[in-house]
Amino acid sequence: MADSPARTAKSERTSPITFYRQIVAELRKVVWPSQQQLVTYFLVVMVFVLVMIALVSLLDLGFGKLIFAVFGGKASGTTTTP
Numbered sequence: 001m002a003d004s005p006a007r008t009a010k011s012e013r014t015s016p017i018t019f020y021r022q023i024v025a026e027l028r029k030v031v032w033p034s035q036q037q038l039v040t041y042f043l044v045v046m047v048f049v050l051v052m053i054a055l056v057s058l059l060d061l062g063f064g065k066l067i068f069a070v071f072g073g074k075a076s077g078t079t080t081t082p
Helices: 005-011 014-028 037-072
Strands: none
Touching: none
16 A cells, blocks of 8 residues: 555654754745835735725614614604503
8 A cells, every 4th residue: 555645744754953944944035025115015904904994884884774774763653651
């Protein structure tokens, strides 16, 4: 019976030191953004989040008022006396 790829990969474990060295080597390949790019990305994300918060808040308010108008309003022509 031949070893499956999962079994072969499991039997060839790397040591923690080798794993750490591989992580450091991969992180050195990363192209890190400049400070100006980072500020730009941050502002874009914040504007997007604020727009989405406003959109969801307005939808929530609108649907809440609609549901209250449909289910929570008093029936016309009826009065309740204690």
